[in-house]
Amino acid sequence: MDTGRHVIEVSGLRRRYGPAKGDGFEAVRGISFSVARGELFALLGTNGAGKTSTVELLEGLAEPSGGRVRVLGHDPYRERARVRSRIGVMLQEGGFPSDLTVAETARMWAGCTTGARPVAEVLETVGLGPRANVRVKQLSGGERRRLDLAMALIGRPEVLFLDEPTTGLDAEGRRDTWRLVRELRAAGTTVVLTTHYLEEAEELADRLAIMRAGRIVVSGTPAEVTATRPSRIRFTLPEGVPPARLPLSLKAAADGRRVEIRTGRLQEALTELLLWARREDVGLEGLDARSASLEEAFLEIAHGDPGEPAGTTDTIHTARPAKAGAR
Numbered sequence: 001m002d003t004g005r006h007v008i009e010v011s012g013l014r015r016r017y018g019p020a021k022g023d024g025f026e027a028v029r030g031i032s033f034s035v036a037r038g039e040l041f042a043l044l045g046t047n048g049a050g051k052t053s054t055v056e057l058l059e060g061l062a063e064p065s066g067g068r069v070r071v072l073g074h075d076p077y078r079e080r081a082r083v084r085s086r087i088g089v090m091l092q093e094g095g096f097p098s099d100l101t102v103a104e105t106a107r108m109w110a111g112c113t114t115g116a117r118p119v120a121e122v123l124e125t126v127g128l129g130p131r132a133n134v135r136v137k138q139l140s141g142g143e144r145r146r147l148d149l150a151m152a153l154i155g156r157p158e159v160l161f162l163d164e165p166t167t168g169l170d171a172e173g174r175r176d177t178w179r180l181v182r183e184l185r186a187a188g189t190t191v192v193l194t195t196h197y198l199e200e201a202e203e204l205a206d207r208l209a210i211m212r213a214g215r216i217v218v219s220g221t222p223a224e225v226t227a228t229r230p231s232r233i234r235f236t237l238p239e240g241v242p243p244a245r246l247p248l249s250l251k252a253a254a255d256g257r258r259v260e261i262r263t264g265r266l267q268e269a270l271t272e273l274l275l276w277a278r279r280e281d282v283g284l285e286g287l288d289a290r291s292a293s294l295e296e297a298f299l300e301i302a303h304g305d306p307g308e309p310a311g312t313t314d315t316i317h318t319a320r321p322a323k324a325g326a327r
């Protein structure tokens with residue numbers, strides 16, 4: 001791996017809770033990825049997939065039970081002192097003393113940080129300027145998340161870890177946080193994000209990985225990940241036109257007059273369908289053709305469908321619900 005370009009390098013990383021043998025549980029099972037300087041990398045997965053367990057290893061909060069992790073060229077656990085001042089960590093729960101005000105909390109935090117940004121500036125950045133004299137216990141859930149973010153930013157980190165940064169924020173707060181994260185990335189900050197919001201990953205991530213049961217199942221740019229899933233064409237045939245008349249090569253699945261075609265080659269399949277419809281003088285009611293969304297890709301991948309590579313075969317299915325709850 002290129003240590004100059006990659007700020008984070010992970011190979012064969014493992015994390016086991018409990019005894020090494022017997023009753024222990026391996027939450028991270030040999031994962032590998034790297035994150036380049038200035039890149040935003042998102043880790044996605046269902047509850048319990050192993051995202052937080054992984055990020056804690058990157059932050060140096062625990063020692064891996066196997067494999068290797070380097071952050072800014074150092075082992076974040078064994079060389080914590082060399083890494084700590086260069087990273088910012090926003091945990092799921094900041095756990096700040098609830099009786100302190102926002103400004104007091106920030107001053108306390110700044111006091112423990114080398115090269116801290118001015119408190120007023122950092123509170124302004126996250127939109128908490130007007131709430132500086134409010135006690136932490138009086139903040140809303142969303143305001144607490146913004147305080148957590150402010151404290152992660154106070155040391156001007158080169159690498160920022162954001163664990164579900166917009167949980168509890170309303171739509172406007174979420175968009176404000178996205179804007180801020182984009183600005184930080186534009187200024188060269190490397191960001192590792194875990195999130196349950198696929199829209200957030202789609203908006204922000206340069207690359208992402210989807211975890212399932214401690215392993216990375218798929219990784220790539222959001223476009224590459226969605227391209228692993230088939231596109232979908234849906235329409236309703238007119239009365240008296242049986243689905244059997246559709247070209248066999250489209251491998252359409254029908255439920256009465258409603259038809260669905262799933263394909264790895266959307267343009268070709270759609271062209272064939274439209275040429276057939278014109279030739280046969282058939283109207284396709286409610287015609288809808290779309291590529292898979294990241295959400296659809298996520299639901300199928302994260303819940304256990306190994307998937308078929310799109311673009312190689314025209315694999316057609318009837319509409320298949322995600323296997324909710326399966327791990």
Ligand SMILES: Nc1ncnc2c1ncn2[C@@H]1O[C@H](COP(=O)(O)OP(=O)(O)OP(=O)(O)O)[C@@H](O)[C@H]1O
Pocket residue numbers: 017018025027045046047048049050051052053054
């Ligand atoms: N301290 C611990 N001791 C034992 N098992 C743990 C411990 N912490 C986490 N686990 C288990 O490890 C697995 C991964 O948990 P982890 O919190 O890393 O998942 P996650 O992907 O971050 O989930 P979430 O989206 O719910 O935050 C889960 O099965 C969890 O129960």
